[in-house]
Amino acid sequence: MKKNFGEYVRIARGFFGCSSFWRGNGHFLYVKGNGFLLPFSEEYFRFEFLKVQSVVATKTARGTVTSILSGAGAIVAALLVVASISGLDGSPSDPVLYVMAVLLILFAMGFLAVIAVNIVMGPTCVVRIQTAVRAETIRPLLRWRLAKEVLVSMQTEIELAQVSALGKTPEPEQPMARPSVPETSVELPPIPSSLPEES
Amino acid sequence: MISCAKCEIPLPFDSQGTPEYCPNCRRSCVGHQFPAALTTTGEISKPAESVNVLGEASCFYHDTKRAVVACDGCGRYLCSHCQADWLGRTLCLGCIHTQREVKGAGEFQSRVTLYDNVALSLLILPFLTLIYGFFLVMFTAPVALYLVVRHRNASRGIVPRGRWRLVLAGALSIFVVLAWVGFIVAAVFFG
Ligand SMILES: [Zn+2]
Ligand SMILES: [Zn+2]
Ligand SMILES: [Zn+2]
Numbered sequence: 001m002k003k004n005f006g007e008y009v010r011i012a013r014g015f016f017g018c019s020s021f022w023r024g025n026g027h028f029l030y031v032k033g034n035g036f037l038l039p040f041s042e043e044y045f046r047f048e049f050l051k052v053q054s055v056v057a058t059k060t061a062r063g064t065v066t067s068i069l070s071g072a073g074a075i076v077a078a079l080l081v082v083a084s085i086s087g088l089d090g091s092p093s094d095p096v097l098y099v100m101a102v103l104l105i106l107f108a109m110g111f112l113a114v115i116a117v118n119i120v121m122g123p124t125c126v127v128r129i130q131t132a133v134r135a136e137t138i139r140p141l142l143r144w145r146l147a148k149e150v151l152v153s154m155q156t157e158i159e160l161a162q163v164s165a166l167g168k169t170p171e172p173e174q175p176m177a178r179p180s181v182p183e184t185s186v187e188l189p190p191i192p193s194s195l196p197e198e199s
Numbered sequence: 200m201i202s203c204a205k206c207e208i209p210l211p212f213d214s215q216g217t218p219e220y221c222p223n224c225r226r227s228c229v230g231h232q233f234p235a236a237l238t239t240t241g242e243i244s245k246p247a248e249s250v251n252v253l254g255e256a257s258c259f260y261h262d263t264k265r266a267v268v269a270c271d272g273c274g275r276y277l278c279s280h281c282q283a284d285w286l287g288r289t290l291c292l293g294c295i296h297t298q299r300e301v302k303g304a305g306e307f308q309s310r311v312t313l314y315d316n317v318a319l320s321l322l323i324l325p326f327l328t329l330i331y332g333f334f335l336v337m338f339t340a341p342v343a344l345y346l347v348v349r350h351r352n353a354s355r356g357i358v359p360r361g362r363w364r365l366v367l368a369g370a371l372s373i374f375v376v377l378a379w380v381g382f383i384v385a386a387v388f389f390g
Contacts (some may be wrong), residue, residue: 004358006287020358025284031358036324038316042356044309051242057231058204058221128204132241137204148229155231162234165243 011150012140021140021150026050026161028129028154030138045136047129049161054130055154057147063124068112077108127151201232240335247280259291270294286357306357314350318343318368322375338377343368 001020003010008022008029018033028047033039081104084097118124127141127150141147202209203221210221210228221228235243247264250257256266258278266276272294282289286306290298299307321343326332347369 002359007284008358022358029357031356035313035316036320038320039312039313040262040317040320041312042358044311044357048242050245051235052233052234053241054201054230056201056210056228058206058224059227060205072247122270126204128200130202130236132235135202135207144227151229151231158233159231162243165246166234 012138012146013143014140015185020140021185025155030129030136032136032139045134047131047136047160050165051131052129052158053132055127055158056130057125057127057141057144057151058123059144061124062142063118063122067115067118068179070114074108074111074115077104077111081108110128121145200236201230203228206231245280245282247278260383304354306354308354311354311356313355313360314346315355315362315364315368316351318346319364319371321346322368323369336375337379340372340379344372344376347372 001010001013007024010020011023011028013020014033018035018039020031022029022031024046026049028049030045030047032043032045034041034043081101084101084104087097088094121143123144124142125144125147127138127147128135129138141150203224203226205226206221206224208221208223210230219227219229235241243352244276245263247258249263250265256276258264258266258281259275260281261278264278264280267274267279268277268282268289270277270282270291271288272290275291275293277289277291278332281291283292283295285295299309300306321339324337325335325339328335347365351365
C-alpha cells in the first residue's frame with residue numbers, strides 16, 4: 001500500500017492493509033475495509049478538523065489475551081509433534097505422521113510469531129473519534145504506543161484549526177456600507193457652455 | 200462529552216483534561232475534547248467573511264459572503280464556508296452530490312466493492328477446506344472469471360490500487376477453468 005497519494009499522507013494501516021487512516025487537507029480520512037482475510041469492500045469516512053469533538057484511546061488487554069492463547073496453542077502443537085514423532089515405527093502409516101508433524105510445527109511457529117509481534121508492537125488499544133453525527137473506532141490504530149503518538153499530533157492540528165476558526169467566526173451581519181457623501185457640497189466650477197477650441 | 204473508547208461510558212474530566220483511567224472499566228485512557236463539542240451545533244463551520252466592498256464577488260449560495268474561490272466543477276463563486284476540497288479539487292456541495300449520486304463516480308462514493316479481492320477470495324478461500332478446495336474451486340472459478348470481466352473497469356476506491364489483483368484473479372480463474380475442462384474431456388474420451 002502506498003504511503004501517500006494526492007493530498008493524503010498515511011498515518012496508520014491495519015492488518016493485511018484491510019483498513020487505513022490518512023491525513024488530508026483539513027480532514028482525516030478513515031478507510032474501513034470489510035471482508036475475510038482480504039477486504040471485499042471499503043467504506044470511507046472524512047473527519048473534518050472543525051467537526052471533531054473528541055479523540056480517545058483506551059488501552060486493552062486484547063494483545064495479552066491473544067499472546068496467552070497463542071502460547072497455549074504452541075504448547076499443544078509441540079506436544080502433538082512429540083506424540084506423532086514417537087508414533088513412528090516403520091509401519092505404512094509413517095508418511096501420514098511425518099506430514100502431520102510438519103503441519104503442526106508450522107502451526108506452532110505461527111503461534112510463536114503472534115507472540116513475537118505482540119511483544120515487539122506493545123500493548124493494544126481502541127481509538128474512537130467522535131463528531132456530532134457519528135463515533136467511529138479507528139481500527140488501524142490498534143497499538144497503544146502508536147496511538148498515543150498519533151493522538152498528540154491529531155490534538156495539535158484539530159485544536160489549532162478549531163481555535164483559529166472560532167477566532168474568525170463571530171462576525172455580526174452588517175448592512176452593506178455605502179461610500180459616504182459629505183453634507184456640505186463643495187462649490188464646483190461652472191460647466192463651460194462650450195469647450196475651448198483646440199489650437 | 201468524552202467517552203471511554205472501550206466501554207463508551209462518559210469520562211469525567213476537569214480543566215486538566217481527562218483522567219488516566221476509565222472509572223468504569225479501569226483501563227488506561229488518553230484523549231482530548233475539542234471546542235467543537237462545546238458549541239450549540241456540535242461542530243464549527245468554516246469562517247466566511249462578509250462582502251464589505253461594493254462590486255466584490257459574492258458566494259453563489261450566500262450573497263452576503265465574500266467569494267474566495269470558484270468551483271472546479273460548475274465555476275460558481277463560493278465562500279470559504281461552501282467550498283469543499285475533494286481529492287485535490289475545489290467543489291461546491293451541488294457538484295459533489297452530482298458526482299456521487301448522478302454520475303456514480305468512484306472517488307466520490309462512501310463505499311466501494313473491491314471486485315478484484317472478491318474474485319481472488321473465490322479462488323483462495325475454498326482451499327481453507329484443504330483437499331475439497333480442488334472440487335469447490337471448479338464452481339467458484341467461473342464466478343471469479345465473470346466478476347473480473349464484468350467489473351474490469353469498476354472503481355477500485357479512493358486509495359490507489361494496482362490492477363495486479365484483477366489480472367492475477369483473471370489468470371488463475373482461466374487456468375482453473377481450463378484445467379477442469381481438460382480433466383473432464385480427458386475423462387470422457389480416454390477414461
Ligand atoms: Zn471504560
Ligand atoms: Zn460546483
Ligand atoms: Zn457560501
